[in-house]
Amino acid sequence: MSSNVAAFNINHYQFLDPSGQLIGANHPAIARDFDRLTEFYELMTLTRTFDKKAIALQRTGKLGTYASCLGHEAAQVAIGATMREEDCFAPMYREYGAQLYRGVKMSEILAYWGGDERGNDFSGPKHDFAWCVPIATQCLHAAGAAMAFKLRNEQRAAVSVVGDGGSSKGDFLEAINAASAWKLPLVLIIMNNQWAISVPRSKQNSAQTLAQKGIAGGLPSIQVDGNDLIACHWAMEKALERARSGQGASVIEMVTYRLSDHTTADDARRYRDNEEVDKAWEREPLKRLRAWLEASDAWNEDKQQALEADCVNRVNEAVEEYLALGYPGNEGMFDYMFAQLPHDLQAQREQALRELPAQPEGHH
Amino acid sequence: MSSNVAAFNINHYQFLDPSGQLIGANHPAIARDFDRLTEFYELMTLTRTFDKKAIALQRTGKLGTYASCLGHEAAQVAIGATMREEDCFAPMYREYGAQLYRGVKMSEILAYWGGDERGNDFSGPKHDFAWCVPIATQCLHAAGAAMAFKLRNEQRAAVSVVGDGGSSKGDFLEAINAASAWKLPLVLIIMNNQWAISVPRSKQNSAQTLAQKGIAGGLPSIQVDGNDLIACHWAMEKALERARSGQGASVIEMVTYRLSDHTTADDARRYRDNEEVDKAWEREPLKRLRAWLEASDAWNEDKQQALEADCVNRVNEAVEEYLALGYPGNEGMFDYMFAQLPHDLQAQREQALRELPAQPEGHH
Amino acid sequence: MANLTLVEAVTQALAWELEHDDSVVVLGEDVGINGGVFRATNGLQQRFGDQRVIDTPLAEVMIAGMSIGMAAQGMKPVAEAQFMGFIYPMLDHMICHAARMRHRTRGRLHCPMVLRAPFGGGIHAPEHHSESTEALFAHIPGLRVVIPSSPLRAYGLLLAAIRDPDPVVFLEPKRIYRQYKEEVPDDGEELPLDVCYVLRDGTDITLVTWGAMVKETLQAAEQLAAQGVSAEVIDVATIKPLDTETIIESVAKTGRCVIVHEAARTGGMGAEIAAQLADAGLWHLHAPVKRVTGYDSVMPLYKMEMQYMPSVQRILNAVSEVLEVS
Amino acid sequence: MANLTLVEAVTQALAWELEHDDSVVVLGEDVGINGGVFRATNGLQQRFGDQRVIDTPLAEVMIAGMSIGMAAQGMKPVAEAQFMGFIYPMLDHMICHAARMRHRTRGRLHCPMVLRAPFGGGIHAPEHHSESTEALFAHIPGLRVVIPSSPLRAYGLLLAAIRDPDPVVFLEPKRIYRQYKEEVPDDGEELPLDVCYVLRDGTDITLVTWGAMVKETLQAAEQLAAQGVSAEVIDVATIKPLDTETIIESVAKTGRCVIVHEAARTGGMGAEIAAQLADAGLWHLHAPVKRVTGYDSVMPLYKMEMQYMPSVQRILNAVSEVLEVS
Ligand SMILES: Cc1ncc(C[n+]2csc(CCOP(=O)(O)OP(=O)(O)O)c2C)c(N)n1
């Protein structure tokens, strides 16, 4: 005899279509809050301007390997805009849009990719986690943060982002389970940009969606158009509200596209068709938000020109700041290892400061 | 705008109710194949007899820590009975019922828990994996075996068992994902016996079922009454058929109960109520199968007496064999480390054979 | 003042810190009502509640990762790996995050967590329950690795480990969990995390060891004394950072050294100690430095485990080899 | 005969074995059409198809666990960890299963797999991309650990690693992936997995190293030669099992030894080598054994990475310290 013991649905949400039209009914209020939408659009543009510059810096030898966020701007800004200062963000490595919103400086992002730990001592919320390279591990740090908030009865949420690739990893899946076990104030975002370096989404698994991984823990799990700022914003607000009010965790799959190479060390032409990329450009997030703002008379070409000029200026200033940062000093290899340097490391520090050149050869 | 992109159901299956009545309609053929059912009942009884003896051996100092399988007999025998010799089994540590069916000897099981690696060189299919203590790791070994079968175009399935506790671990969740990515000929069984040592099922996560973890990979996922041999058998047949015919993997949650302590090193009275255990005994697997066989005139008290006597004899013989096994010899620490012993280990081997007593003190 | 076994001293230290520091939480598999499979957390959940002493799902990566997250957000998690054989899934987070949090962020975040685990063989336990892989942690920059070998040291070192603002791996030699009792005042006094303990003074040879092997090493020293050989016995206690000074000072006096550990020989911490002697201690050495260790083979199932581990006899054999050299 | 870089020699060895042994499969993240992030598997999927050269989901535990499963069932998986910094999730399966499969089953099953990973710093890579943690593997009984430092050795050692019926961890020094080219005949000839290579004969001091540090060590030897000091340079190549004989023989001749490695100092494989010298090699030593290594701190981001790694100058400093002793 068979009885149904559980049933689940995965829904997909889009409010702003690729042409910039609001579709469907029941739009969230933010869809017509043009002050805020304008603010978001400006930050998305700044993010893109920054990103382009960072790649240029890498190409001219002024920056190390850099992971572009081209195409992810709507999702990222939505994350940054809906989180509160006291919430805790555990990013992967390309969430600049969210982080800029939270107060991380562009010069700090550059410092990190410029091979300087000082970039991680950023101006964003001091409790936010650093960029995280070991894929998906950040999800469990966010779960731990959420646990801390819950144990201390704080109305704070932790938010983590993982890629489509990273969603295959046990860390992410264990975070879902942990969120379910303890009803954690946690939002787990799968930033599905279709590629994990050269591996397409279809090779990560054969499931219909990535959102459904949340069902493993019985978590509310949805898919949104990750190029639709309004949908991302709406989904984040809902999930954060749930988290902060003690109702537990959510999973949001944001479906977007990595318009760039994986990093500047990658050449995506080796493994993906230009056609696919061209098609993805039609769905990209800035164009559609701008179209909606323009159609609503909240934006125009003049404002666009001014914004672009302003972004370039701000990015250039950040680059100056970054380039002026200089060499951290050899003590930097030792002085942050422990609150109190143990004797063995103290001895190594002394020897290093004695025998090493003050700066590595060729440091600019 | 919202659209539904995926929908899932978890169904629970039971054919033989706790009182031994066939319920519902559309029973699988095995429900009335009394020759086979009798065979299964006999093996379930042997398994239980063996288990009881093993605990007694431990209590009298003749066996190390032992993990009982009390209450799991139906599920285990169903696994063993539906697998073919050429399929590959990756057990956790208490699947004796399945293993006995596959040809592992009781004396070998005892050897393993008696602290002797020779128990793992068992008479069951030579390609089956050994008992696996690091929880859930066996699921990925099974996935690897399934991958090998698939790559070699063999019509073979791999089967792995994990506990309710183990289902929280990334290894199991990554196995689901792998099975989904490659459509592996794999059956993943969650043996939900309600406890992971002292941690109840409810603390592993708050999801309605454990079966739904399979939805993360879009795998067919069901729950069966794990004390109902017929349901377990039916589910296994279906999943194995699916696997062997190239249709991919399945997840089966078998809902049962750990009637014993976790192991002989555990005292379950510290953390669970007797009442719960008493209630669980009402649902235990042997009684209900016997009732069905008796109601169908396939079994009677005489047969029962004969069976019990026979089981005791066979178990006693196995114990004799185990106790006669003796000390493996100190070379055993070295000779199976590598196909060819490297020189460093060769030197250690020589020294060990020179300076160690031939047997540890107090070896019986 | 309580007369306690080593494992009871662990419990007492946990209780003290839970009582005196609200940010301390104990978490792991079965640490709650069951009190841990060795009873190291016995009674703590009953006393401090399930928000302070937390049973986790069965997921070691999660335990490590969440402990790091909690630690970075102001808590002091004391996580338990049930046995050292199940600690390996935690290595990734310990290496990539716990050990680097402070360094990576230039001190913006740090990771005041403790990872406790029982370790070592000799209790007739099943496969994977008898490991001694402390060297894996000791090699990782950013971690402290501490191994108590008496009830008193267990109490004081664990208090220090919990209070330390950086991550500490705290390994408990389970074979001597209940070897003997000792008066352990519950005074909240910690012990330093960077010194070795000289357990017995001697002049002819230095025996360096830690964990449960302290037992066999002291027994060997007794037997040597009966033969007129005066052995100094050092309990390393904190494996990392290593108190090389105490060891070299001792060898400066004795001129000879035998190192004893349960772990496999190659790349064990005995190698590091011998290497320090081959460098700063070289001129003190009157004889080769011998190591008496587990073999470079898998810790066997229990029938053979005592053969795998250093015995008093094997220690004596090595000592006599070293003493023969003049 | 092809003139190949080290990474091209890796590709050539993989191709040879894929061609000659049907049971060999290559798997990992991006090893397929992309040819691996360092192009070590360049063109292999195109040539052998996606059933032999397999892109995996992003899940290291899975890659290790499935490789073990495949190996136990008669295949010879050559798995790639994209960078050594991402190898840690694999440790559990490598320690608990790969290293123990044969022992545990008394030879009924075994685990002929290779785990390849690029390692080491110096290429201005992001965080976690510059690790040297070979000692973690070398401590584990049941694993072989091999590190080639020339195109020829990469080819011959990798062939041997794949053919070996037991698990081998094969670490490729990525800083010298393209340092120079060498004639590497594609003849399928393997090299032994248990010997050190003497790269340069000398009489005054023995320099022991492996991986990318062979470069700086040979440069140091050049400079020493110019100063009239004759340095013998040994490339350890197989870190485990360690060919102690070759090293001790050399020190017997030179009386002095400096060990150079990128990995952190404490518990690195340099310690094991020094420990062997403090034991069997003690009477040959005319001076303390020095180690020139990475510091016991986290490998820094790239601005400081060259300061972290041993330089020619640091090697020379240690050598002159050792030579001063008479
Ligand atoms: C554990 C781990 N394995 C491998 C890598 C190397 N790596 C860096 S990014 C990446 C792909 C990530 O893809 P995805 O999760 O989809 O995120 P995306 O880069 O697309 O944003 C890989 C394999 C890593 N950083 N960490």
Ligand SMILES: Cc1ncc(C[n+]2csc(CCOP(=O)(O)OP(=O)(O)O)c2C)c(N)n1
């Ligand atoms: C990775 C790992 N962590 C912890 C343990 C210790 N341990 C052994 S059995 C067990 C509970 C397992 O519970 P479950 O998965 O439900 O299986 P059951 O024993 O109930 O059959 C634990 C925590 C282990 N063996 N492996």
Ligand SMILES: [Mg+2]
């Ligand atoms: Mg991606």
Ligand SMILES: [Mg+2]
């Ligand atoms: Mg269970």
